[in-house]
Every structure is written in structure tokens, then in C-alpha cells.
Amino acid sequence: MIVAEDGVLIREGITGLITRFGHRVVAAVGDGEALVEAVRAHRPDIVVTDVRMPPTFTDEGLRAAIGLRREDPELPILVLSQYVEQTYAAELLESAHGGAAGIGYLLKDRIGEIVEFVDALDRVAGGHTVVDPEVVRQLLSHRRGPLARLSPREREVLALMAEGRSNAAIARGLFVTEAAVAKHINSLFAKLELPQDEDDHRRVRAVLAYLRG
Amino acid sequence: MQVRTALAALSMRPTRLLRSLWLVRSILYLATGALLGCTTPVAVIWAIHGELTLGVLAGGLLAYLPVIAFGPQVARLERWRLKLVDEWPVDDPHVPVDRPGWGHRLRFRLREQVTWRELGHVFISGSVMCWLDAVLLVFAVWFPVTFLFAPLTNGSGLESWFIVGCGVALVLVAPYPVCAWAGARAAMARAILARRDTDLGERLVAVTRSRARLVDAFEIERRRIERDLHDGAQQRLVALNMQLGLARLELPPGSPAGEPLAKAHDLAKQALTELRELIRGVHPHVLTDRGLAAAVRDVAGRSPVPVEVDIRLPERLPRPVEVTAYFVVVEALANVAKHSGATRAAVSAAVESDRLVLRVTDDGIGGADPDAGTGLAGLADRVAAVEGTVALSSPAGGPTVLRVEFERLARPDEPTTHEQRATPEQPATHEQRAIRDERASHERPTTREMQATHEEPAAREQRARREERTSTAGA
Numbered sequence: 303m304i305v306a307e308d309g310v311l312i313r314e315g316i317t318g319l320i321t322r323f324g325h326r327v328v329a330a331v332g333d334g335e336a337l338v339e340a341v342r343a344h345r346p347d348i349v350v351t352d353v354r355m356p357p358t359f360t361d362e363g364l365r366a367a368i369g370l371r372r373e374d375p376e377l378p379i380l381v382l383s384q385y386v387e388q389t390y391a392a393e394l395l396e397s398a399h400g401g402a403a404g405i406g407y408l409l410k411d412r413i414g415e416i417v418e419f420v421d422a423l424d425r426v427a428g429g430h431t432v433v434d435p436e437v438v439r440q441l442l443s444h445r446r447g448p449l450a451r452l453s454p455r456e457r458e459v460l461a462l463m464a465e466g467r468s469n470a471a472i473a474r475g476l477f478v479t480e481a482a483v484a485k486h487i488n489s490l491f492a493k494l495e496l497p498q499d500e501d502d503h504r505r506v507r508a509v510l511a512y513l514r515g
Numbered sequence: 516m517q518v519r520t521a522l523a524a525l526s527m528r529p530t531r532l533l534r535s536l537w538l539v540r541s542i543l544y545l546a547t548g549a550l551l552g553c554t555t556p557v558a559v560i561w562a563i564h565g566e567l568t569l570g571v572l573a574g575g576l577l578a579y580l581p582v583i584a585f586g587p588q589v590a591r592l593e594r595w596r597l598k599l600v601d602e603w604p605v606d607d608p609h610v611p612v613d614r615p616g617w618g619h620r621l622r623f624r625l626r627e628q629v630t631w632r633e634l635g636h637v638f639i640s641g642s643v644m645c646w647l648d649a650v651l652l653v654f655a656v657w658f659p660v661t662f663l664f665a666p667l668t669n670g671s672g673l674e675s676w677f678i679v680g681c682g683v684a685l686v687l688v689a690p691y692p693v694c695a696w697a698g699a700r701a702a703m704a705r706a707i708l709a710r711r712d713t714d715l716g717e718r719l720v721a722v723t724r725s726r727a728r729l730v731d732a733f734e735i736e737r738r739r740i741e742r743d744l745h746d747g748a749q750q751r752l753v754a755l756n757m758q759l760g761l762a763r764l765e766l767p768p769g770s771p772a773g774e775p776l777a778k779a780h781d782l783a784k785q786a787l788t789e790l791r792e793l794i795r796g797v798h799p800h801v802l803t804d805r806g807l808a809a810a811v812r813d814v815a816g817r818s819p820v821p822v823e824v825d826i827r828l829p830e831r832l833p834r835p836v837e838v839t840a841y842f843v844v845v846e847a848l849a850n851v852a853k854h855s856g857a858t859r860a861a862v863s864a865a866v867e868s869d870r871l872v873l874r875v876t877d878d879g880i881g882g883a884d885p886d887a888g889t890g891l892a893g894l895a896d897r898v899a900a901v902e903g904t905v906a907l908s909s910p911a912g913g914p915t916v917l918r919v920e921f922e923r924l925a926r927p928d929e930p931t932t933h934e935q936r937a938t939p940e941q942p943a944t945h946e947q948r949a950i951r952d953e954r955a956s957h958e959r960p961t962t963r964e965m966q967a968t969h970e971e972p973a974a975r976e977q978r979a980r981r982e983e984r985t986s987t988a989g990a
Contacts, residue, residue: 309750311753312750312754315754315761319761354800359742360800384745388812389801389810389812389813410753411791414753414780415760
């Protein structure tokens, strides 16, 4: 994998903990362009990148991620941010719309929960979508449009789906059966007017519907 | 209520008015007024001839001309005299002359509107008002006094005592016309001679500009603080949080260090959350990056009350307007959440003939009072600094509508790196990259880059001074 982060402390930290969990960091870079070059050189299994990096210190990392994803729709990317910005999350997920590979947007705070962070990393690498619970919480607090039609339980299911959980994991989290989860998911797909399609795409689109508000 | 003018004195109880000094002050005011105006012609007439002919009268009136020419000096005297019947301070309406020299001084004064008002005032008071002063004094002071002393001049017949009775009645009544006329004269003098807002036209423009610069300087400072926090404390806290997480992971289960370590970890996480909120309050990153619409949507997303956002802007707004509009929305939505009891709110923004019109509405209980807290008032101050206006309609029972308009959107704003910067759909050209790289090679690229592009000259000067100071301190 490749780590892009301009703060040396954090970059070293992430590299260290990922190595500890048996992954191999092929390149650790400090800005967006180095990231793009490193990805082209190494073809990693997953990219972890900060949003704000030199030289503009605005959203270099995010734009690099979106660009990379356009080049290679199969490249899993996890974006780390200091902020809960649904705008960024929405842009990122929008760009990942076409690909089957995983995509993620997490607050940097989550790195502290080592096990969960590594788990999220694995889920993204495994093709899931992971959105920070904080972002999801804000999005869930109140929505209009088709989302307003969802029942509270369906929203919970959608929230967990946005975090990249499988049906089984959602069922465990809500203490219901997997069949019940499947029923909720079908119902919310219908309410969001998502046509029959390959399941994963519909899941991503459901989450996207949230992010777009 | 304290009485501060002769007009206000009219509302006092008659007994108090008679005992107060207002009557004396009014008489003095009118007497000096009559003296000022009448002396010149009367003296001239007297000097030329004892008998009044048309030529003498014309000569006397001609003597006015030099007096009128000294209008500004007379006006100064008038303003000073005004204290007799009007205790409110009167400011000198003249702007200080910026350069020495008599010729320049004269031209400077003649360009001032107030100079012409002063000339007009002297003309009117010299030609009409002073005579009226004199007439009133004769009726309200001279007559009663002579009436009272009628027995001395007329003998002590019944007729004399009748005249004394009339005099007493006049003395009791006279204070009213005297005070009224003195008060009216003073009010007129104040209206003509006191400072008006327009007299300060240029000064106000200068103040407005300096205020705008100050706001810009604050904004730059806020951005700098946000960057410093982001690059410094926040990075370290994230790293600390990560190390604590790792430490907990390495700890054998049941270790006595487990509990304090878990607490330390929680504290680090809390600190991180608080710092993030703080930084957002100082300056929202997404605003700099993505503009008002995105930033407002994020604020709306965090609001406990559902907020509908409809922001249609053809392009990025001038930076000061953008930042101010953002903080208006933040403050307004905070108020909606805290006080309105609304179940939903809406934020809309659109450009209408070069003005940005921003509306924040809610369906709450209404009755928002701009004077109740510092929030709304502070907001109006902020908006005023970028020449905007705030209108609030909040009848009891709602709905509350806050409408903010920003003027002069056409003002050319400096292009910023964010606007020049390629969007994700258009990869950056090599030139743009080269520019960015060059900037990045500076010691503090963000600081230099952002300030160099956004700041006004004054702010740049200020930064230069600051840097100078820093380097001196460093040496």
C-alpha cells in the first residue's frame, strides 16, 4: 500500500501500525504529485491519503485521489481528513461511483482506534465503501426528499451500510436477523427508487443519495 | 428628566420655570442675538445721521456685507452662544485643513458645504431674526418692566395700579414666548450650524475603508491561526492519539496501566474533537476551498434543525463578502437552533443585480430581538464592515426572516489560487504546477501564497511589519 500524508509524525505512525498488522507500505509520500507518481510506479493494493497536503494545502490529497480513481477505477482509496466535511465525502464517493473497488472517508481521529482503523482499511481494500460515522451521523440527522420517506430503522441500516458493513455485520450491530436486514435494504432501495442492479452498486448509490442530501 | 434646552424647559411646571435660570438664559440669548444683528446697521445709521433717510438705511444695510463675509467666525460665536439655551454639545462641523497656506485654506473652506450654510445663517439672522429678537424682547421684557414701574412715572392713580396689574400678568406669561422663541432660534442654529453626516463625507469613507482593511486583516489572521493549529497542535494530537491506541494494543490484558492508559486515550480523543470544533469556528477550511455553497451546506448539515439550502451563485464571491456571509449563516442558524423553536429553516442566496441577497428563514416562534444579545448586533456590525445591510423581520408568532444584502459585488476581487487552480475535472497544467512548486519551495508556502493573493495593501504592510518584528526578535 501507499501512504500519503505531509505530517511526518502521522505518516510514520500510520506506516508503523500498518506494518505491524502485516501489510507492506511500498511508498510513504508527502504531497499529491508524489502520490500520483508513486501509485503509477508501484500499483498498490490500497492508497491511504490525507486531504490537505503541499503545495496548496487545500485539498491536494482529495483531488489526487479522485484523479487516481478516474485513471484506475479498480484502485481502493481511503482518504483521511482532519475535518468532517460532507462536501469532500460526497465528491469522493461521486468519483468512485463507477468502480467496483472500495473507497473510504475517515476522520484522522479514527486512527487512534487501531483495530477499527485496520478493519476499515481491510474493508476498503476488500471493495467496500466506508464513510466516517461522524459524517454519516450528520447526514442522517435530517434529510429531505426521498430520504425523508425512510423509516428510522431503514436509516440505521443505511448508516451502517455507509460505514461499509456487510448485511451480516449490520444484522449483528442491530441485533436482528440477516433476513430482516435484507428486507430493510430492499425496502430502502425501493424508496430511494434504485433500480434492480448488481447489489454493490446499489449500495454505493444508496449511500451517495445520502451524501447528496 | 433633566432639562437641557430652553424648549424642553417649557414643559416644566410654571412655578419651576419662573424660578429656573432658563428665562434669564433665554433673555440673554435673545439679547446677544439682537445685539449681534442690529448693532451694525444701527451704529452705521447713527454715525451717518440722526435722521433716517433711505440713503442712510441703505448704508446701514450695506454694512452687513463685511459681517456676512465673516460668517464662519460669527458662526463660531453662534455655536458658543448656543450653550446658553442648549446644553447639548455642538461639534465643529469643519474638517481640519490638510495643508497650511491662506489661499489653500480659503479654497478648502469654500468647498465645504457647511461654510455656505454659515454664511446663509449670518445673513438670515442679521437681516430678519435679530429684529424679531429685539421685538420679542421689547414685548416680553421691556413692557412688563415699565408696567411694573408705572407708579413711579405715572403717579399713584388707580390707572397706574391697573397698569402694574397688567405688568404682573405679563411677567407671569412672558417666560413662555421668550423661552419658546429662544429655543426655536437655537434649534434653527443647531440645524444649520451643527455638524451633519455629510460634512464628514470624506472622513467617513476613509473610516469605512480602514474598517474594511481591519476586517480583512482579522480574516487573514484567523486563517493563519487555523493553519498553525492544523499544522501544529492538531497533527501532534492525531499522532498522540495513534500512539496511545498502539500502546493500548500492546498492553497485556489485565495490566494495571490499562485503565489510566484508556483514560489518557479518551482525553486525547476529546481534545482532538474540541480542537476540531475550535478550528472550524476560527475559519472553516471548506469555505476557503469550495466556497459559500459548500460551506453553508456543511453548517446546515450540523444544525439540529433541518435546514434547506438553496444557494445559487455564478462564481466565487469576493472573499470578505464570502466570509461574512458564511458567519452570518452560522450565527443565524445557531439562533434558530437556540431560540426559535423552529422545526425547519431555510437558507437561500442569490445574486440580484450585483447584490448578494442572503435569506435565512425559519418557522419558529419569532420575536427575535436584535438588542437582546450580542449575536445579531455583532452580525450587523460585521455585515456593515463590508457595506452590507441586515434586515430582520420577526413578528411574535413567527416566521422569522433575516435578510442580508451585500453591495457592490462587481468590485473586482483579486484572482485567488483556488480559483485559478484546476478543478478535478481539469487536471492542473504544468505551468500551474510549476507555480505551485515554486511557491512550495518557500519556507512557509501557505502563509505567503494566501496572503500574497488575498490581502489588501494595508494588510500586506502589516504583515511586512510583523515579519520584520519576528526577524528582529529572532536575531
